[in-house]
Amino acid sequence: MTLIHLAIILPVLAAVVVRIIYKYYRRLHLGWFVLPVPLIIVIYLMTFIPRVSNNEVVYETMHFMPRIGMNFDVYIDGLGLLFAILISGIGALVVLYSIGYLSREEHLGNFYVYLLIFMTAMLGVVLNDNVIMLYLFWELTSISSFLLIAFWHTRERSLYGAQKSMLITMFGGFMMLGGFLLLQNITGTASIRGMLESVALIQESPLTPFAIVLILLGAFTKSAQFPFYVWLPDAMEAPTPVSAYLHSATMVKAGIYLVARLTPLFAFSETWVWIILLGGLITMTWASFNAISKDDLKAVLAFSTVSQLGLIMSLLGLGALSVLTGANEAHFSVAVVAAVFHLINHATFKGALFMLTGIVDHEAGTRSLRKLGGLLTVMPISFTLTVITALSMAGLPPFNGFLSKELFLEAMIDVREADFGSLASVSFIFPLLAIVGSIFTFVYSILLIYGVFFGKRTYDTPKEPHEAPALMLISPIFLSVLVLLFGFFPNILSGTIIDPAAMSIMASDTPLGTHLYMWHGFNNPALWATVAVVIIGALLFYFKDKWTFIYDYHKERFTLNHLYDQGLIYSRLGSHKVTDSYMSGFLRSYLAYIFLFFIIMGALTFLNTGIQLDFSNLAPVGIQEIIVAIIILVSLAVILATKSRLVSIIMLGAIGFAMSLFFVFFRSADLALTQLAIETVTTALFLVCFYHLPKRSRHEERVRFKMTNFLIAVGVGVMAILLGLSAYSNRLFDSISQFHIDNVYELAAGGNMVNVILVDFRGFDTLFETLVFGIAGVGIYGLMKLRLNRKDEQDETHAKKD
């Protein structure tokens, strides 16, 4: 355990403290107590910049389960550090902003606990070297995102959005786990660095295409790429700080991180390159086209986020393409540098835009573009910040968005020089899609500024708008300053952060020496592309009313959302049908299924291997054992004969106690004790349940029903006896008891072998059993309480009727 591990876990530890503070101290806004956490982390991470920009990597390990290669290996290189700084830095700004945004009447305790869990999860994703651990943290981000979207859990839309995001991202995450396992299978290691060393194995393996598709499913669902982007617009039901943080600046970039991290592994593969490149470009164009038609400010930003993520994704694809076709190394580095740079820029301008939207929503009471307008005079500071950030998003100089957008266009235009082979004739599609996407981006950026701040004051906003308090403005001002700073002096970033990150994506050691500047001269085609984007975009914006009717052709029935909703409805119906066909509601049916399965599997095994019974080693049967056996048989006969349930329960108890006598005979005191205690408790439980059991039905009296049960019972009995005897007769392996006998005092300092096995040697079993036990208890609590409540309600309604 090192400081880095502690830095990753710090937010979760802080979450515990924060929750306790919230319980006992409410006078100060809880956010002030949370704020130091990301600040400490970001300052700590900043200290790594000099080392990382000198091409050093930091590698620390913490043994978790070393036998199966599952360790908490922290690995800091340029890429990981960039993401980690983004996460903690934007995290600090968002926490600061949320202090102004969320009033103290909200459930702040929950909010900040979820947010801190998310922080740990995200840091764990980007600083991890072990794919299995990466997957665990990855799912933790999905869970915390789910909780944060459903923060206002009384709203139906929030719940819908939360469920949608969880279903889609968890589906992807699970697929990704499959991909990781395949990779682990191919390379024999769970470490990403270890995999990098055996790229040759991956190239040869026939499993690689499957691994690629599965991992990309994870990345595409998380980063909201086409066609999985549908969850992101609905996730906007979350409080705005959450949207700014999770759903634009950090979590949705986890997919991009994954693609970037695995680029050196998969760049040789055509599947990888084409899916990322085309998927990214289509996402970018389609989402920016859709953003224009939205009325809700946050919906516009959501689609814009999707589109920008597509842009970064396609750049990474482009980088990989250059490897595939063996094109000029320079294009590769340009595309990757552009991807990294745009990632930073997007976090700054989109984070700020979300915060500004939150301010407008907070002060005017609505986010609808139709209701807003003419706020320029009342909110001058917000207006200035929006202009800076939105124009940066549109890709206009002198903001940082222009620099990375130009690199993007340049890379997309240059890509035609690459060797496409048979596809050369359609290569024009890349610059085309890029430019079309950029045009729409320009249009909605202008729309955002114009719709909120210009035009006529509408006066039908729910609140009388005024400028936001200083507390809420600090974070967007800080981000806007960064937008300007990175615009004018991009080279503070290039050597320190962008180059190391780009180098880790390319897995190269040679310094790139990137130098970013605004003016590339008139010969640069990207400049003319930008000019074209601005002119066409301005025309489209001016004649907006003339062409937006095309959105009406996009019927609800043909959208992906509709597909998702229908899928949800039909999967629910289908599973109901399947489940209803065998879930009868009677415990005895389920027992019959389980026992039948047991009989069939046992019989199949015996048919395959043949039965070999060896009676030579069996112990002699003593008189005391015969007596106990007779007791058991008599109790059994009584259970079968009696009509009274109480007698059955007591006789069942008698059988249990007799069984524990057997354990005593075989000198297993622990088992005997446990059996006795269990028997006591279960008998008590039976007596309690007694009252709830239904009257014996006529169904049970039928001969056929009895015969089936009889056959199953006999089958299980015979099978159990056969299994026991044949397992005893055929010792395939040496007994492991000797190991325990030898080591029980040496390794575990204990005297009772059974208990040492329970708490130490096989402690995991006990741990999970305990957890299962606890979960079962809570589950029963839920079920019973639900029933009690329902009964209460029924009584009330009855009382009302009376």
Add this chain to the structure above:
Amino acid sequence: MKHTLKKTETEKGQKQMNDVFLQFVSKVVFFIVIMFSFNLFFAGHYTPGGGFVGGLLAASALILLLIAYDKKTLQKMLPIDFRMVLTVGLLFAAGIPTLSFLFGTPFFTHQHTYIEVPVFGEIALHSAVLFDIGVFLTVAATSLFIIVLVGEAEN
């Protein structure tokens, strides 16, 4: 629970169950059983016993009280929230294995040492005991929890 028995078995006959005997005995037996359960728990490392059996026995001691009296009396005798006990138990069971990271060892590596105590002589300290406390509490709380809940639902 007493209620259950009354309702089902003695519905027609006597209206009142005379359980003075049971109530008196249970008061004595309760302490014997619960002490035995603690004994089993602590003995577990060297002789038969352990957290699971101990927990079950502790639960059955309480169930005895529950049978002799009723839920309200039990709550008055022992004003403990079982949900809290369950939480603490799970916390111990899951938390103690995690603490081994502090010693720089893999998850679930137990630590043990021996200390010299004036009166008792050498005593073994083992982190497995703490883990077993988690098991003990979880098992006891959950069993009791379920039985109380199901018994409560009868009305």
